[in-house]
Amino acid sequence: MPPSPVLRRLTGPPRLCVGLFAGSVLGFLPLAQVNLWVQAGGGSLPTAAQVLERYHGSPERTVLHRVLDPDLAPDDPSNMVQFLGGGAPTDPVTVANRGAILGWVEAGAPREGWPAVAPIFTGVETCGACHTPGGERSDLPFETYEQVLPLTVPGGGMALAPLLISAHNHLFGFSVLALLVGLGVAMSSAPRRLQYALVALSFLGAVVDIAAWFLTRAHGSPFHYLVMAGGGLFGSGIAAGAAVILLDTLRTRHRAAGNPA
Numbered sequence: 001m002p003p004s005p006v007l008r009r010l011t012g013p014p015r016l017c018v019g020l021f022a023g024s025v026l027g028f029l030p031l032a033q034v035n036l037w038v039q040a041g042g043g044s045l046p047t048a049a050q051v052l053e054r055y056h057g058s059p060e061r062t063v064l065h066r067v068l069d070p071d072l073a074p075d076d077p078s079n080m081v082q083f084l085g086g087g088a089p090t091d092p093v094t095v096a097n098r099g100a101i102l103g104w105v106e107a108g109a110p111r112e113g114w115p116a117v118a119p120i121f122t123g124v125e126t127c128g129a130c131h132t133p134g135g136e137r138s139d140l141p142f143e144t145y146e147q148v149l150p151l152t153v154p155g156g157g158m159a160l161a162p163l164l165i166s167a168h169n170h171l172f173g174f175s176v177l178a179l180l181v182g183l184g185v186a187m188s189s190a191p192r193r194l195q196y197a198l199v200a201l202s203f204l205g206a207v208v209d210i211a212a213w214f215l216t217r218a219h220g221s222p223f224h225y226l227v228m229a230g231g232g233l234f235g236s237g238i239a240a241g242a243a244v245i246l247l248d249t250l251r252t253r254h255r256a257a258g259n260p261a
């Protein structure tokens, strides 16, 4: 008879620790979904079109359309609607200033129109609080027509620098989670084939997801579907792995003959 799996032989603190880890991973996955829902989807899960626009940009919308979208979540870091002078998206000042900027952009951002919108871009109560030399975003100043002009051109997905930082952070987090859950699965009573499948699924999902970010940024459709598929593969691999671990730690200890307790 093969020895009973390591997880089933654990007792006391190690068993509690592994069980709680699996439980918190299972709790964390729905939280990550809610976060995605609020941050990227503006109240629903991000649609394929939103994923495409986030990484690759859109042929219709400019960066200004994206950051001044009133449907952005208040805590979305790219939400600039709150700095239009009125605070809330429905405030009359916000609505008027947003209309002025996007109207100018949609008219092709003519140079003659710049003096009318410049006070919003440079005002210390509005964008000028940060997008100015010495401000929080001194790297993206809005002092002159020439500095703002690139933001009025449609297209343009995520900049490379934030994408690289995000990829670096996510790849590290994904690998550590896949490793910990994978080790647990490998010590569980799950059949060998299921163990291989779950371990492979988590690592494969992580790599596909992050590689697809770059492919989508560079080439657009259909790579954004790979972003969604990769995220789904990773999430399912981790969730199924954590469930396998949790079940093993919850089961009554296996006291077969010849298996010293």
Ligand code: HEC
Pocket: 063, 064, 067, 077, 078, 080, 081, 083, 084, 120, 121, 126, 127, 128, 129, 130, 131, 136, 137, 151, 159
């Ligand atoms: C309180 C400081 C602050 C104010 C005020 C502010 N911004 Fe920003 N802005 C930021 C920060 C921080 C970022 C980087 C956000 C991120 O990480 O996505 C940013 C990014 C941007 C970007 C680049 C977004 C991208 O994804 O490339 C644009 C465009 C922008 N802001 C426009 C504006 C406009 C227009 C206003 C005025 C209505 C404004 N900002 C007001 C801090 C500010």
